[in-house]
Amino acid sequence: LNGKRAGDSINVTILPEEGFGQWRAELMYTDDLENVPENFHNIGAEVEMKNDAGDIRMFKVSAIAENKLTVDGNHPLAGKTLIFTINILGIRDATPEEIRAGRGSETSPMLH
Numbered sequence: 001l002n003g004k005r006a007g008d009s010i011n012v013t014i015l016p017e018e019g020f021g022q023w024r025a026e027l028m029y030t031d032d033l034e035n036v037p038e039n040f041h042n043i044g045a046e047v048e049m050k051n052d053a054g055d056i057r058m059f060k061v062s063a064i065a066e067n068k069l070t071v072d073g074n075h076p077l078a079g080k081t082l083i084f085t086i087n088i089l090g091i092r093d094a095t096p097e098e099i100r101a102g103r104g105s106e107t108s109p110m111l112h
Contacts, residue, residue, distance in 0.1 A: 006090050014082040023079030029059070030070040040069070047071060 004010065016022050033041065040047055045061040049071075059071035098104050 001086075001088070004088050004091075006088055008088045010086050010088075012084045012086060014084075016079050016081060019082050020075040020077040020080070023074050027057075027059075027073035028062075028070060029073075030063075030068050033064065033067045033069050036069045049073070 001010070039045070040061055041064065043061055043064065047059050047061070048056055049059055050056050057073045059073045061069060062072040063070040095105065
Protein backbone atom coordinates (compact mmCIF):
# COMPACT_ATOMS: atom_id res chain seq x y z
CA LEU A 1 0.00 0.00 0.00
CA ASN A 2 3.04 2.28 0.18
CA GLY A 3 2.62 5.26 -2.11
CA LYS A 4 -1.10 4.69 -2.64
CA ARG A 5 -3.74 7.36 -2.08
CA ALA A 6 -7.43 7.48 -1.30
CA GLY A 7 -9.30 6.47 -4.44
CA ASP A 8 -6.57 4.12 -5.66
CA SER A 9 -7.35 0.48 -6.33
CA ILE A 10 -4.84 -2.38 -6.36
CA ASN A 11 -5.00 -6.10 -7.05
CA VAL A 12 -3.08 -8.51 -4.84
CA THR A 13 -2.50 -12.15 -5.81
CA ILE A 14 -1.42 -14.64 -3.16
CA LEU A 15 -0.23 -18.02 -4.43
CA PRO A 16 -0.95 -21.16 -2.38
CA GLU A 17 2.67 -21.30 -1.18
CA GLU A 18 2.31 -17.78 0.26
CA GLY A 19 -1.17 -18.35 1.67
CA PHE A 20 -2.67 -21.57 3.00
CA GLY A 21 -0.26 -24.00 1.32
CA GLN A 22 -0.81 -26.67 -1.28
CA TRP A 23 -3.65 -29.15 -0.90
CA ARG A 24 -2.17 -32.39 0.50
CA ALA A 25 -3.74 -35.79 -0.18
CA GLU A 26 -1.99 -37.25 2.87
CA LEU A 27 -4.26 -35.10 5.06
CA MET A 28 -7.35 -37.03 3.87
CA TYR A 29 -8.38 -40.12 5.82
CA THR A 30 -11.27 -42.52 5.18
CA ASP A 31 -12.50 -45.16 7.60
CA ASP A 32 -15.51 -47.41 8.03
CA LEU A 33 -18.40 -45.46 9.53
CA GLU A 34 -18.74 -48.05 12.30
CA ASN A 35 -15.22 -47.18 13.54
CA VAL A 36 -16.08 -43.51 14.03
CA PRO A 37 -18.02 -42.24 17.08
CA GLU A 38 -21.58 -41.19 16.20
CA ASN A 39 -21.06 -37.57 17.23
CA PHE A 40 -18.84 -37.21 14.13
CA HIS A 41 -21.42 -38.68 11.72
CA ASN A 42 -22.21 -35.38 10.00
CA ILE A 43 -20.54 -33.30 7.31
CA GLY A 44 -18.56 -30.45 8.85
CA ALA A 45 -18.05 -32.12 12.22
CA GLU A 46 -14.58 -31.30 13.55
CA VAL A 47 -12.20 -33.74 15.19
CA GLU A 48 -8.80 -33.02 16.68
CA MET A 49 -6.15 -35.61 15.83
CA LYS A 50 -2.63 -36.11 17.11
CA ASN A 51 0.13 -37.84 15.13
CA ASP A 52 2.96 -40.01 16.50
CA ALA A 53 5.16 -36.92 16.91
CA GLY A 54 2.52 -35.28 19.12
CA ASP A 55 1.49 -32.67 16.52
CA ILE A 56 -2.20 -31.76 16.73
CA ARG A 57 -4.32 -30.84 13.68
CA MET A 58 -8.02 -30.16 13.25
CA PHE A 59 -9.84 -32.29 10.68
CA LYS A 60 -13.35 -31.84 9.30
CA VAL A 61 -15.69 -34.55 8.12
CA SER A 62 -15.86 -33.91 4.37
CA ALA A 63 -17.79 -36.92 3.08
CA ILE A 64 -19.97 -39.80 4.23
CA ALA A 65 -20.84 -42.39 1.61
CA GLU A 66 -21.19 -46.14 1.28
CA ASN A 67 -20.61 -46.69 5.02
CA LYS A 68 -17.33 -44.75 4.86
CA LEU A 69 -16.46 -41.45 6.54
CA THR A 70 -13.74 -39.13 5.22
CA VAL A 71 -12.00 -36.38 7.18
CA ASP A 72 -9.88 -33.63 5.67
CA GLY A 73 -7.06 -31.85 7.51
CA ASN A 74 -6.44 -29.33 4.73
CA HIS A 75 -7.42 -25.70 5.23
CA PRO A 76 -10.50 -24.96 3.07
CA LEU A 77 -8.38 -22.52 1.01
CA ALA A 78 -5.38 -24.85 0.62
CA GLY A 79 -4.27 -25.09 -3.00
CA LYS A 80 -6.19 -21.96 -3.98
CA THR A 81 -4.76 -18.79 -5.46
CA LEU A 82 -6.26 -15.84 -3.60
CA ILE A 83 -6.97 -12.64 -5.50
CA PHE A 84 -7.92 -9.48 -3.64
CA THR A 85 -9.03 -6.17 -5.11
CA ILE A 86 -8.37 -3.43 -2.59
CA ASN A 87 -10.09 -0.07 -2.92
CA ILE A 88 -8.46 2.56 -0.72
CA LEU A 89 -11.24 4.68 0.73
CA GLY A 90 -9.18 6.84 3.05
CA ILE A 91 -5.83 7.16 4.74
CA ARG A 92 -5.00 8.26 8.27
CA ASP A 93 -2.01 8.11 10.56
CA ALA A 94 -1.88 5.32 13.11
CA THR A 95 -2.55 6.30 16.69
CA PRO A 96 0.25 5.80 19.27
CA GLU A 97 -1.75 2.87 20.71
CA GLU A 98 -1.99 1.21 17.28
CA ILE A 99 1.75 1.67 16.74
CA ARG A 100 2.52 0.05 20.12
CA ALA A 101 0.12 -2.83 19.40
CA GLY A 102 1.44 -3.31 15.85
CA ARG A 103 -2.10 -3.30 14.42
CA GLY A 104 -5.19 -1.15 14.01
CA SER A 105 -7.67 -0.61 16.79
CA GLU A 106 -10.96 -2.47 17.05
CA THR A 107 -12.65 0.63 15.65
CA SER A 108 -10.33 0.88 12.65
CA PRO A 109 -11.89 0.29 9.23
CA MET A 110 -11.72 -3.39 8.38
CA LEU A 111 -11.01 -5.18 5.12
CA HIS A 112 -14.12 -6.72 3.58
